[in-house]
Amino acid sequence: MSPQKLLTAIILSSGALALSANASEIEKPYIGLDYTMLQVEDTGIDVEPQAIRVRGGSVLGKYLAVEAHAGAGVNSDTVTGARISLKSLYAVYLRPQVSLGALHLYALAGYGYLNIAVKDQLNDSYDEDDSDFTFGAGAQLDLGEKWGVNASYVQHLKDADYKVESLSAGVVYRF
Known part of the structure; x- marks a missing residue:
């Protein structure tokens, strides 16, 4: 079974469990602020621009939440004279989760958009988005x-030619 099919099965199973939850198990919305280190790998290029990410979501039941992310670059990285930075990041996720007391472990599966700004040695600028x-x-x-507090890993994009992933750490506030 492919990883995407397995993840889809897990999400659907989590959704069924969440829909069967009592109304008393539904928590209030939350918001988070994270510092994010991206890693962009593309045909011999490996850069690590940095960003700030805002997360917002709501728990739908004991085992499932929905979450949205928005981010923007705060620091670029340079390779062979080209300056690379995150311009914007947007994503929506289903978040199957399990709670072990005060510790909550979760997976993220959804759809995301990235816009990366590139300024080359000749000062020409262009954006790459996907x-x-x-x-x-x-x-x-x-x-x-x-x-x-939270920490997460996300694989934003992966193609035959490139990969964009991130590690984030931050704080969360529940309303």
């Missing part, structure tokens, strides 16, 4: 009733 199925995993640790 959208595709995106997935990842993470963990969140509650620090109290309202606040928590």
Whole structure:
């Protein structure tokens, strides 16, 4: 079974469990702010621009949440004279999750869009953008009733020629 088919089966199973949850299990919405290190690999190029990402979501039941991400670059990286930075990042996810006390482990599966800005040695600028199925995993640790910290890995894009993935860490606030 391919990884995408397995992930789809997990999401559908989680959705069925979430829909059977009692209304009392539904939590309030949350928002998070993360520092993100991207890794962009493309035919001999390997750069690591940095970004800030805002996450917002809502738990639909004990085992499932929906989440949206938006991000923008804060620091570029340079390779062979070209400066590369994240211009924008947008994604929506289903988030199957399991809670182990204050620790929450989750997967992410959804659709994302990236826009990467490139400024070459001659000062010519252009953007590269793409959208595709995106997935990842993470963990969140509650620090109290309202606040928590999280870390996650996301594979944003993968093609025969290039790959964009990220590691993020940040804080989350539940309303």
